[in-house]
Amino acid sequence: MHFSRWKISVIAAVCLAGVLTALPNFLSKETLAWVPDFLPKKQLNLGLDLRGGAHLLLQMDTKELKKDWLDNLRGEVRKILRDAKIRYTGLGQTADAVRVKLVDPAQTNEALSQLRKLAQPVGGGMIAGADNDIAVSESGDGFITVAPTEAGIHQRSTNAAAAAIEVVRRRIDAIGTTEPDIVRQGTDRILVQVPGFDDTKKLKDLIGQTARLSFHDVHQQMSAEEARQTRVPPGYVIYPDQDDPNHEYLVQETPVVYGEDLTDAQPGFDSRTNEPIITFRFNQRAARIFGEYSSRHVGRPFAIVLDNGVINGKRDVKVLSAPVIREPILGGTGQISGSFTVDQANNLAIQLRSGALPATLSVIEERTVGPSLGADSIEAGILAGIIGSIAVSGFIIFAYGLFGLFAILAVAINLCLIVGLMSTIGSTLTLPGIAGLVLTVGMAVDSNVLIYERIREEMRNGKQPISAIDSGFQRALGTIVDSNLTTMIAGLVMFWLGAGPVRGFAVTLCLGILATMFTAFTVTRLMVSLWIASQKTRKIPAPL
Amino acid sequence: MFKGVDFWPHRRQFDLLRLRRPLVILTAFLLFVVMSSLFSKGLNFGIDFKGGSLLEVQSKSGPVDIADLRGKLSSLGLGDVQIQGLDRPEDALIRVEQQAASADLSVEQAQQAAADKVRAALGDNIEIRRVEVVGPGVSGELKQAGMIAVCLASIGILLYVWFRFEWQFGVAAIIATVHDISLTLGAFSLLNLDFGLNEVAALLTLAGYSINDTVVIFDRIRENLRRYKKMPLAQLVNLSVNETLSRTIITSLSTFLAVFAIYVFGGEVIHNFAFAMLFGIVAGTWSTIVIAAPFLVWVGVKRDWSGTDTAVAGRGAAAAAKA
Numbered sequence: 001m002h003f004s005r006w007k008i009s010v011i012a013a014v015c016l017a018g019v020l021t022a023l024p025n026f027l028s029k030e031t032l033a034w035v036p037d038f039l040p041k042k043q044l045n046l047g048l049d050l051r052g053g054a055h056l057l058l059q060m061d062t063k064e065l066k067k068d069w070l071d072n073l074r075g076e077v078r079k080i081l082r083d084a085k086i087r088y089t090g091l092g093q094t095a096d097a098v099r100v101k102l103v104d105p106a107q108t109n110e111a112l113s114q115l116r117k118l119a120q121p122v123g124g125g126m127i128a129g130a131d132n133d134i135a136v137s138e139s140g141d142g143f144i145t146v147a148p149t150e151a152g153i154h155q156r157s158t159n160a161a162a163a164a165i166e167v168v169r170r171r172i173d174a175i176g177t178t179e180p181d182i183v184r185q186g187t188d189r190i191l192v193q194v195p196g197f198d199d200t201k202k203l204k205d206l207i208g209q210t211a212r213l214s215f216h217d218v219h220q221q222m223s224a225e226e227a228r229q230t231r232v233p234p235g236y237v238i239y240p241d242q243d244d245p246n247h248e249y250l251v252q253e254t255p256v257v258y259g260e261d262l263t264d265a266q267p268g269f270d271s272r273t274n275e276p277i278i279t280f281r282f283n284q285r286a287a288r289i290f291g292e293y294s295s296r297h298v299g300r301p302f303a304i305v306l307d308n309g310v311i312n313g314k315r316d317v318k319v320l321s322a323p324v325i326r327e328p329i330l331g332g333t334g335q336i337s338g339s340f341t342v343d344q345a346n347n348l349a350i351q352l353r354s355g356a357l358p359a360t361l362s363v364i365e366e367r368t369v370g371p372s373l374g375a376d377s378i379e380a381g382i383l384a385g386i387i388g389s390i391a392v393s394g395f396i397i398f399a400y401g402l403f404g405l406f407a408i409l410a411v412a413i414n415l416c417l418i419v420g421l422m423s424t425i426g427s428t429l430t431l432p433g434i435a436g437l438v439l440t441v442g443m444a445v446d447s448n449v450l451i452y453e454r455i456r457e458e459m460r461n462g463k464q465p466i467s468a469i470d471s472g473f474q475r476a477l478g479t480i481v482d483s484n485l486t487t488m489i490a491g492l493v494m495f496w497l498g499a500g501p502v503r504g505f506a507v508t509l510c511l512g513i514l515a516t517m518f519t520a521f522t523v524t525r526l527m528v529s530l531w532i533a534s535q536k537t538r539k540i541p542a543p544l
Numbered sequence: 545m546f547k548g549v550d551f552w553p554h555r556r557q558f559d560l561l562r563l564r565r566p567l568v569i570l571t572a573f574l575l576f577v578v579m580s581s582l583f584s585k586g587l588n589f590g591i592d593f594k595g596g597s598l599l600e601v602q603s604k605s606g607p608v609d610i611a612d613l614r615g616k617l618s619s620l621g622l623g624d625v626q627i628q629g630l631d632r633p634e635d636a637l638i639r640v641e642q643q644a645a646s647a648d649l650s651v652e653q654a655q656q657a658a659a660d661k662v663r664a665a666l667g668d669n670i671e672i673r674r675v676e677v678v679g680p681g682v683s684g685e686l687k688q689a690g691m692i693a694v695c696l697a698s699i700g701i702l703l704y705v706w707f708r709f710e711w712q713f714g715v716a717a718i719i720a721t722v723h724d725i726s727l728t729l730g731a732f733s734l735l736n737l738d739f740g741l742n743e744v745a746a747l748l749t750l751a752g753y754s755i756n757d758t759v760v761i762f763d764r765i766r767e768n769l770r771r772y773k774k775m776p777l778a779q780l781v782n783l784s785v786n787e788t789l790s791r792t793i794i795t796s797l798s799t800f801l802a803v804f805a806i807y808v809f810g811g812e813v814i815h816n817f818a819f820a821m822l823f824g825i826v827a828g829t830w831s832t833i834v835i836a837a838p839f840l841v842w843v844g845v846k847r848d849w850s851g852t853d854t855a856v857a858g859r860g861a862a863a864a865a866k867a
Contacts, residue, residue: 362650366675439802449795506745
């Protein structure tokens, strides 16, 4: 039972560190500001269930992503074949590929070699022997198939998710909330956690739309109705008006300028009509292109098109407005009016500023906790903790007297170590996590119960107190390690497979087990050894 | 100095093995009752595993009028809408079943639309304190992950106990754990309690707790096997259980007290979680004494534990010599 001086100092240092790192959690923010910088100041991260906030799991629409890619590929196939002067008849696309039929089968090899230039190695050519992102093949009957490969689709999804995270972050930052947590899960999911913000409707409005803006030329001779009655000219599409779905525009499919070229978009009010509008600015390249375009098209309308991705199962593409160009627009700035409400104008400006999403994100899981419930939960957790601790302490002191008090002190240090460690490594405390702490109180007591019961047993078998204490600690050691490590296995599995609150619980449980093993063998033991040293008489009285 | 009250009657030996038959019959009966409920009625999965929406609401003034809420929400055409009052009269839980996909709405979008409709229908006097909407894809994955977690934890525990003791101990521990988990699941089914992600965490924790209890007794059995080489196994197991019984009771009581505080004061979100733990503490203690220890007597264990490693080597050498 002897402790060398350096061992005592190490144990004391660990306990002191535990208390010091745990302490900031019991201070208010104002008091904490007075704490000198050399002392730890980090407080526990509270989970969304405790502080309130929104948790959204978003799923990217990979089908839409693939369709966009195929649309694009079809355009490129058309361009390549035209440039190479290879004549074709059917150029169509299925869910998985673009197919084209050549007029002259003798040109097949030439077409194949031209089209294969479209393929890019996955990973940007950095990985030797990597697959290409698309495969070009001939299917015998004169058809050539251009199809994205598995590797290509995977790469696209991964890149798109990374881009989407950035866009989502910029959009959420624009609401001005504190520290949103946005991470990717798997290849095509994004987890968004916004603490202290429970207006999920606003979040979803902001995140749920791709908001791809583009500026298109409107067909000069033909109206949409005429096109519907006869046939839509190649390279043109029909988009409805935002306000009046019956009013449609026949616009060129390839935009003059893309929304990616916007450098700024701000909500505002039209000085004449006082309607909410959005003012925007192009980057230099787009300003030049648009300047040239508008000089050549004075007196004719152009369409400002907003693509909101797939909404309610349908592609939502609308013409926001189709103003007539009165004079060349050379400054690279302009405004969009489209009978918005103020909120719509604000949201759209944020969305345009932060860029378009590569694909629609749909909410597949939502968990929102209002701030008042969070506060109630903390209160309930603390109340349960205090009452539980009092009950356990009372019971243990009743059963073991002074040594019981040692056990309770050890458990208190144990709790400080857990809370301190959690504050330092920045792990998150959730409501189940508080339950984990209270459970730890119960289980930490177990190691002391094992030791004390063993001491009593040894004394019943006729041992002297001092040797009973000694063998009590020694013999309980193996049992404590075995029993705690098995619980730890369950804890590690939970941490590995669990999500959110469950994971928070696993963290407190595992840290609790480690702290329990530490305190049982050092802190309790040290206190008992100090008690033995403090006895005046040679013969130690029976402690239990 | 106050030495504490050693209230346990240490001299009294409970002959658990003679009581084995009635105890096992009682256990089998309990298991039969809960398992028949589990198989006939199944678990009342919460939205984590079933999909759907859950809203916790609070009336801003006075107790919440559940009948009025029911009237407002049942006319929305959202299928099964359950409204449940909570401990405080101003609080209520609203559950909306998973919505079906329609022509132009996917399931996820229909769920979002349903939750929005409920939000709109609640009116100004009701504050929404918590909203959970889980889509079918997510709930399926969560269910799978939960089952994998329970299985992996069991396998991990089996391997650890096997490694530290012998295979019989590992199997006994797993049987006891399976008993605890089934009994708790059965209780959830019988009482119609919501079973969600938090409850899976509770199951894993009670598996850990129950195994903790079992390992303590196994440790004592191993120690006694080394000490009393000639004592009949039944008597030895009985002795070991009795020697550790005071510890078992005190630890179970203190853990029970701590979890009971959570159960009573911890709030709605972890109410069922705490219930699972409370139930598990009792079941875990029970299964150790009534299932795990007697199982060892039944299958028998290795008797020569003097210097475990050398004994195995010796046996190997003897076998080699024979050949």
